Amino acid sequence: MGMIMADAVRNSTTYFWGQRTSTIDWCEENYVVSHYIAEFWNSITNGVFVALAFLGMYTTAKHRQGWRVFACYAALMFVGCGSACFHATLKYTTQLLDELPMLYLCALVLYALIEIDKNTKYGAAVPLALIAFQATITCIYVFWIQNPIFHQVAFALTAFGGVGFGLKRLREMQLSARTWRILSRLHLLGHVGMWGGFLAWNIDNIFCHRLRSYRSHVGAPLDVFFQLHGWWHVLTAYGSTYLLLWVHFIRLARLGHDHLFTIKYALGFLPYVAMDTPKKVE
Template identity: 65%
Template sequence: MGMIILDTARNATAYFWGERTSTIDWCEENYVVSDYIAEFWNCLTNGMFVILAAFGIVNAIKHQQGKRVVTLYMGLLFVGCGSACFHATLKYTTQLLDELPMLYLCALGFYSLVEIDRAINFGWKLPVALIALQTAITVTYIFWVQSPVFHQAAFATTVCASVAFGYRRQCEMTISNRTRRMLQRLLLQGFLGMAGGFFVWNLDNIFCHRLRTYRSHVGAPLDAILQLHGWWHILTAYGSTYLLLWVHLTKLARQGHDHLFTIRHFAGLIPYITLKSPKKID
């Protein structure tokens, strides 16, 4: 659900990136903070995706936690970078760089949950099926149904299917109470992050004109606190990270490595899985 709003703060011909071609224009006033970034705060807050993903990649490589884990974090990094490009330019091409990687990351997570064992159970059939499905969604979205609602429905369906399948996997496994509590906590934190982000995202859409009025009253820099789409980025970055950790932890538990891992937070803010006895798990 995107807000398409007429921004009158700057003339369209004066925009650094030219006239907006995206099908969505969010509540943040365009080119007010910077002459070179259309939506400054919406662009900047994607840094949370980059930080969490980059830390996850470094940690996964350091502890040799597997190519799939590294790939998932790379997908999260690409989501953040694509979203930053979109909000910086408000072009249709960069809008696709924001929206489509979200679907592909969910598909990667679903694949990791299905092929959770060391042995590959479905061979080439599952990746081909997932690629075909994502290709169909992509082509439909670009050429036929260019509505953000279509993308949002496809994304929500993919997330729900992945979480439902992963939770089923978790219930099937024989694991210690400690591991089960950790998995449940990660899933809850992921859900709260995504749900909280969705909540403020809707507030930003519904009460945009009122929020703009409030921001004009408080002025800089406090007005940044009322950029609710930026909070959507921060909350969903955390929610996505916790869900990726949940996928990773489910895989480790499935393979019987409960006694080798623990969850820590760097600087109290960045969650990650580290193995007590580093060992390659792929």
């Protein structure tokens, strides 16, 4: 796969961050755009995570919608920052900053859906169980099975648990037609982003050498269209955000506040939960 395990041509100790120590080297050629950033496009595309997460944190705090939802957006920002550091340096320590926060984000989402009411129901039992599970996965990954596939399987299991629990919550509630439309659209867009990103990720992995040839042929700036791992970041940033907005809106519905809120777009392309402004009647 395109997770280049030994890109010896561009793994020199003379580069800014020195020799690569990560177990993965992605398809983007190292230190081509900048002397200071190993994988330039793979690094800066994580800014989409940061922008979307910051907007979610801001609006959650503004409307005082609970620390659990705020923590989910904060974890999404941590994912983007960790991924940017990893692709900028290609070091094993920053690789862990990229991969492990994804697991913790999913665990926080699962917790927010389990403890969806204003007051917690299970006390310390749920967070302690989730912390123990994530700590076990972390230790296994860091000290024993240092294989990206193990991380991917653990991430998928946690993510599916969150989606499944979210659907369970939906079945428990009587929702208005308007809220159903909003939630259905968020869920659809979330999956389009995630699966679209997964497709780009796999194409980048499988056809890496061909993509490198295309990039060499077209040159800058058109070569950015063939940086598919970067596009994976953009698509999954949107997919993750839409799914977090889905969780956010489920909680609003659970608390009976969904009729007061809607989904709006900052700058026309950054989605967030906002107060619904009633339309004027002429």
